[in-house]
Amino acid sequence: MNTPFFFENLTKDLENYQRAIDAHSIVAITDARGVITHVNDKFCDISQYSYAELMGGTHKIINSGYHSRLFFKKLWKTIASGNIWQGEICNRAKDGSVYWVDTTIVPLTDSTGSLKYYISICTDITQLKNAEAQARYMALHDELTGLPNRHFMKEYLAAVIESNGLNQAYGALLMLDLDHFKNINDAFGHDVGDDLLKVLSIRLSQHIHPQNMVVRLGGDEFLIILSELSSIEEDARREVRDIAEYIHKECSRPFLLNGKLTHTSVSMGIAMFCNNTLQAHELLKHADMALYEVKRMGRNDILFFDASIEQRILVEQSLLSDFRLALKRNELQLFYQVLVDAEQNIKGYEALLRWQHPVHGLMLPERFMHLIEKTELIHTVGYQVLELACQQLLAWHQQDEASHWVIAVNVSAEQFKNHHFEKNVVEIIEKYAVNPALLRFELTESMFYADLNQSIKTMQTLIEFGIQFSMDDFGTGYSSLSYLRLLPLDQLKIDRSFMAGMLSNPEDLAVIKTIIALAKILGLTVVAEGIESEAQFLLLKESGCYLFQGYYFGYPSKF
Template structure:
């Protein structure tokens, strides 16, 4: 029954197509007739335009006649002088010229010539005579109005002749338009009847043809319906369709094409199922290197762990990462980088040993699973080291990629594991941490996982989480260390960040600033420091004892490199109302010179607000005097590493003296930090340093202690 309904639907489909085709043919024919009708209508519209143009001539010439009558009466009565008559003469001549051009275009138009060629010539002749008498009238009107009246009478005679010819042309054009319209209606009726008859013949022919084809195709349609049902139900990888194959091979025409389409559809289904099977395999293998991926490595680790439980043995995992692989991609392109990974995978497969698993974890990172490899930890470590040595030796020779000799090294991290194992991810994670340690210690070598290092990493992660909470819970605090002049008079303070942890106590900045830089937390922290310092400047500005004090704020490289850093500082100054001249931003040499042109633009924009700048830890970096003289600095701060041994180390003394001399040559203030003795202060003063900071004058203290000192 289902096949019968399918056949009925497939038989009705051609009939519907036949009806649709017939309707489209009739519609196209009628559209053609309508297009012809539109063209005829357009031609008739052009005739009407000509008729309207011809009818307007009599009106325009009548206006000229009235102007001439006015001019003649004015000349006879003496109301118009010669100048006025001349102006009227000029205007009438211009109007006649324009009207003559219109008459000429009308007479030369194809429509007027087709209507009556002699009338067109007579029209031009009559207008020419009329124009001549009018011009003669205007020429003598001021001299002899009576002669002008005679000329005007003759012009009126010619005007009547022109009007007669114009009316004749209009009549001819109107008659021609009626004839054209009648002919067009007749053609339209004939065409419409022809279209209907043609459409009816086509419709009958198509209907008969479709009926014959439908009866002939009955058996084939049943086969096609059965094939579609088979394709829908079958779940096999290979789907046999013998009757459709026979129809395709032995048939002709449409059914052979339908059979071919069904076979192509069958083949597409088979390819899709084959691809699904391949995708299932690819879920556990890396498509580039054809090595097991991280998921399959985890499954293999479970199997190795079960084997370790049975034999009371150990297993090991090595994680290796190529050194400077990004350099290869940048220099040669990612295509060469991918081929290098394939070559590396091939070399590693030759050295990992049978029974072990080599996996590609992604990017340029590989892993080797060894096990079970020994009953005691000592022998297990020996086998891991032996495998690692083979791996490192595999990187000794060059890799030949597209005719290029590329050299690569790898950093290896290893870890051992056995039963019991709390978390299956731990061995791989420990090996990765050891690999990072190997990279940090020189690369191209092996490091075993160290529980102490792991504990340090976990401590760092916990500290980062606590630092995020510290920002939210207002555990951060600013301490202030005084800055004095050569007479120990207070000039300002440096704001130094402290973390008052509820359990750890007062955490020094060295313990968390680096972490804040790496995690990005330095951005909200730096903004808070800037807000707090500016609020304090505003509070001091209202007291005569503190109004002249400045606050130096350290700005991190990551904070300074933000595109909107200038707007941030401007916004803080505007919100707090702090005096900009009392705010001093301390930048390190590396921050300033990282992008010198962008740095200069930002510093000049901030200087426009009134903000001052100090270069912190000067002398420890690689400042270029060429760039240094371009920077809008106010102050150089000598690093405490040179100040500490300035009394006993002649080299430090020479360096400090050079820094001070250079600063004075550039017109910059100099402040020395880390001053702890009077001898240091005196020697610095002798060399020209006028500002100091250090424990000799006071340690960093909270705001309330600083307030007591100020009082």
């Protein structure tokens, strides 16, 4: 064996290994005490310290403060026992920036087994860690507003509940959303709607203490988590109300969007907690229930959750489940209220929906329609009512005295806005082969606010087919002469609220007379609804009204 040749090759191999490692990795060698005795160029490049600055020092020079003392204690315990340590370390460069390295530390011993050196071989994984951090941030934050999202909220809220319980302090959830946000999107476009959400998120964040958190749950719904409030319930409740009222006021200030001032309001539901008595999902449900109740009561307000709200919502959910069965069991019925002229000749009827509930008996729409209108069931109900009305028209067609009677059918806003509304209406009328001129659709003013042009287009399509249109409950909304001038209506129905006081309140009578005069100018017929006495009937005739409806002429009934 040629020994010199063997060692010569071994030396070259070691030099090649070192060159390969230096080209690929960040290398540092320390003595047994952790003092740096050698670093390669890559170590200097990434740390931004020179070789001379690093020699004789320790790795404390690049300690970022990210890791705990326990982290390094475990690291040193591993390598001091002669074992290899592997893991990820966050270091700080000379300019203050941080970088991450995937690190392997190998302890080297001498011939007696004593530790002499530690070799640290690292790979720069900063880009990977930054990408992971960005991905995590995006997963836990809302893309539009930058606020924490629902996923982030779940972990955070659980921690807040636990912390408040240990400290015997109250906390609260404030769940809020913008009132009629969809109308803003429809009227101005989704870009403006997005701008509104961004401005709102800034307002909320600016007026919340740093120890609390604002979360975007989705859409126009936000959650504010308040923690470390008073340990006395009454004081904590007062704190929460003060914060909620301030936020409510701030959100009611006009927003400058796309160069225009836009006004809106918010509804807010509040759930308080203490002593870990409820889980996060239960608290969220309570805040959501309180918010739902605020919106049901008319929006633009603040409400604290209580048990009665939950009970009422459970009753409504049960009723909604029953209603789905009612559609299959044909429990919906139409009652008809007569419409007469000045001589009390019958001109037609208004179709009024009733539900023959197997337990609760005959139910009026006030008991269930506000629930149905928020679901897809409103379309099924609307077309079922239209079918029943067409069946009645078909039956009247066989009777000489009834063959000219008109049926008025109320149409919901959601049904009217459906893209297939005109097509479905025509199909139902043709199915029963009835005269479309004997059908009148009653709409409300609010249905035209979102998209007036589309509303007019829908109406004109059905008018060409033969259907007539009335504006129902006229005088109670934000009546606009421009609407009346543009909409292809042929009838106004004066709201019944004016009838109750017309005999004693000159202002109510003045409103009625004004509506009648306005209708005549615009070439529209007028119906006064809600008439309950002969005196009302005679005064309305004297005022120029021609069509009448109310209990004075008969209660709604079935045919």
